[in-house]
Amino acid sequence: MNFGKQLKEGLITQNPVLVQVLGMCSTMAITTSIMNGLGMGVSVLIILTASNVVISAIRKIVPDKIRIAMFIVVIAGFVTCVDLLFQAFVPAIAESLGVFIPLIVVNCIILGRAESFSYKNGVGASFVDGICQGLGYTAVLLVMCFIRELLGAGTLAGFRIIPEQFPVGILTLPVGGFLVLGCLIAAMQWALSKSKEGK
Amino acid sequence: MDQISKLLAITLGAILANNFIFSQFLGICPFLGVSKKVDTAVGMGIAVTFVMGLASAITWVVNEFILVKFDLMYMQTVAFILVIAALVQFIEMFLQKSMPSLYTALGVYLPLITTNCAVLGVALLNIQESYNFIESVVYGVTGGIGFLVAIVLFASIRERLVFAEYPKCFEGFPVALVTAGLMALAFMGFSGLKIW
Numbered sequence: 001m002n003f004g005k006q007l008k009e010g011l012i013t014q015n016p017v018l019v020q021v022l023g024m025c026s027t028m029a030i031t032t033s034i035m036n037g038l039g040m041g042v043s044v045l046i047i048l049t050a051s052n053v054v055i056s057a058i059r060k061i062v063p064d065k066i067r068i069a070m071f072i073v074v075i076a077g078f079v080t081c082v083d084l085l086f087q088a089f090v091p092a093i094a095e096s097l098g099v100f101i102p103l104i105v106v107n108c109i110i111l112g113r114a115e116s117f118s119y120k121n122g123v124g125a126s127f128v129d130g131i132c133q134g135l136g137y138t139a140v141l142l143v144m145c146f147i148r149e150l151l152g153a154g155t156l157a158g159f160r161i162i163p164e165q166f167p168v169g170i171l172t173l174p175v176g177g178f179l180v181l182g183c184l185i186a187a188m189q190w191a192l193s194k195s196k197e198g199k
Numbered sequence: 200m201d202q203i204s205k206l207l208a209i210t211l212g213a214i215l216a217n218n219f220i221f222s223q224f225l226g227i228c229p230f231l232g233v234s235k236k237v238d239t240a241v242g243m244g245i246a247v248t249f250v251m252g253l254a255s256a257i258t259w260v261v262n263e264f265i266l267v268k269f270d271l272m273y274m275q276t277v278a279f280i281l282v283i284a285a286l287v288q289f290i291e292m293f294l295q296k297s298m299p300s301l302y303t304a305l306g307v308y309l310p311l312i313t314t315n316c317a318v319l320g321v322a323l324l325n326i327q328e329s330y331n332f333i334e335s336v337v338y339g340v341t342g343g344i345g346f347l348v349a350i351v352l353f354a355s356i357r358e359r360l361v362f363a364e365y366p367k368c369f370e371g372f373p374v375a376l377v378t379a380g381l382m383a384l385a386f387m388g389f390s391g392l393k394i395w
Contacts, residue, residue, distance in 0.1 A: 021372050024231065025316050029224035069284060072313075076277040084273060099323050102276040106316045108228055174222050175387065178380030182373040190368035 003128055010132030016109045017140040017181075018188040023109040026100050027141060028177030034157040037145035039093040041138030043086065043101065047078045048110050048137075049130030054078075056118040056126035071114045076105045109137060140184070147180050148172055206337050209330075213341035215389040219317050220349040221382060222390070226317030230350055231375055240354035241347070242304050248343025250290065250312050251321050254283050255339030258322040259332055279322045280313075287313045317346055349386075353379060 016022050026044075030036045054074050062070050083101045086094040094101065104110065113133055118126035149155055152171030154162035170176055219225045226247070233243045258279050266272055291309050294302040302309070312318060321342050325335040356378055365374055 021231070022228075024227040025224045028227065068313075069281075072280055072284060073277065076280050080273060080276050083276065099320060099327065102323055103225075103316050103320060105276055105280050106314045106319050108314060111314060170384075173383075173387065174224065175380050175383045177224065178376050178383055182369075182376030182380060185376065186366070186369045186373035189370070189373065193368065 006125075006128050006132045007135070010129070010134075010136040011139060012136075013192070014133075015136045015140065015188070016112075016133050017137060018185050019192075020109075020112070021185070022112050023107045023137065024181070026103065026107060027137075027144065028174070028181055030097055030100055031141055031144040031148055031177065031180075032152070032172045033096075033149050033155075034142065034145045035093060036096055037141040038138075039086070039090065039097055040100065041134070041141045043082045044104060044107065044109065044137055045131065045134030047075065047082055047104055048113060048134045049127060050078045051075045051110055052113060052118040052126040052130035053123055055114045056121060056123045059119050067119065068111075068115075071111055071119075072105065075110050075114070079104045109133065144177075144180055144184065148176055152176055202333075206334065209334060209338050210341045213338055214345040214348060215386065218345045218349055218386055218389075219320070219342050220346060220379075221386040223320070225320040226315050226346055229311065229315050230346075230353065230379075231372065234350055234354040234357055234375075237351060237354045237358060240350045242301075244343070244347030244350045246309060247312060247315060247317065247346050248340060250283075250287060250315075251318055251343040251346075252336060252340040253290075254286055254318050255321055255325055255335045256332070257286060258282055259325060259330075259335045262326055263332075275323070275326065279319060283318055283322070284313045317342065349382070353382060356382070 010016070014020060017024070017027050023044075026040060030040050051071075051074050055071060058070070058074075079102060082104075083094075086097075086101060113129065117129050121129070146156070148171045149157075150161060151168050152173075153169075154160060154164060154167035171180065213219070217223060220227065220230050229243060229247070234240050261278060261282055262275065266274060266278060271278075287310060291302075294309070321339050325338060328338075330338060357375065360374060360378065363374075369377070
C-alpha cells in the first residue's frame, strides 16, 4: 500500500475539512479549547477507522439499495461505544463536548468516506484511509483550537500564555468559529493554487 | 400561565437567541450547501422545519415509551437516527404520491435531511433538557423556523455576493463562512434578550 500518498491526501490535498468541506458543524462548535479538539479528533479518528474497516468487510454482502441505512447503523453502533467510553473514563471532556459526540453519527466525513472509499476498496486500504482522513480532521481541529484558545482566551490547554486583559474574547464565541475556519480555508486554497503554479 | 411563558421562552430562544445555525452550530452543511438561491433555500427551510417538528414528536414518544420503559437508554443514538431515516424516507414517498410538484422542487435535498445534524440534534437536546411532549414539538418546530430564517437571510446575501469583489483565494466557501460569521455577530445581539 502507498501509505505516504494516502497520508498526504488526508492531511493536505484531500483534507476532509479544508478541501472537501465536510463535517463543519463539529469543527466550528467544539474548537474552543485544545482538550476539546483533541477529544473530538481522537473519537472521530477511532470511529472513522472502525466503521471504514467494518463497512469494507461487509461491502460484498450488503445490497446496494439499503447500503446507506447499513452504513448509518454501523456508524451509530461505534459512536455509542465511544460515547459510553468517554462518559466512563473522561467525564470532563464528555461534558464539554456534550451533544456533539452522539452527533458524530451524522458527521458527513464518516458517511462520505464510507460511500466514496471503503464501499469500493479492500479492508487494508480502508483501514489506512480511516487513519489518514482522521488525522487530517484532527490536525485541522488542533490548528483551530490553537488559534481560538490562544487569541480568544489567552490560554493553551488551560495554561495562561497571554495576560488576562489582552485576549480577543470574540474568537471563542460562535462568530470566531466562522471567521477562523473561513480564513483557514482561504489560506488552504491560496496555498494549493500556489503549489499548482509552481509545478 | 407558567406553561405558556415557558413555551414563549423556548420559541424566542430557538428562533433568535439560540439560533440553531448561529449559536449552536447545528445544520451547517445544508446551510452552506443549499443557500445559493433564495427559492431553494425557502424550500429546504420549510422541509427541515417540517421534519424537525415531526422528528421531535416521534423521538420523544419512542424515548418515553420504548427506551425508558425497557431500560435501553444507551440505544438512544441508534434508535433516533433510524427513526429519522425512516421518517424522511416516508415523507419522501408520501410527497411523491400526493404532492409531486413540491417533491420535484425539493429534489435531492429531501433525502439529505437525514444527515442534517439539526434534526438529530433537536431530538437529543429535547431529551437532555427533559422537555415534555408539547415543549419538544414546539422546540422542534421553532428550531426549524430559526433555521428557515437563517438560511433565507443568508441566501439573499449570497445572491448579491456574486457581484462583490474579493481576493481570489476567498472564492466559494471562505467568503460564505466569513459572511455567516458576520451574521452570527448580528444574531449575538439577541442573546441579551432575557425572558422572565
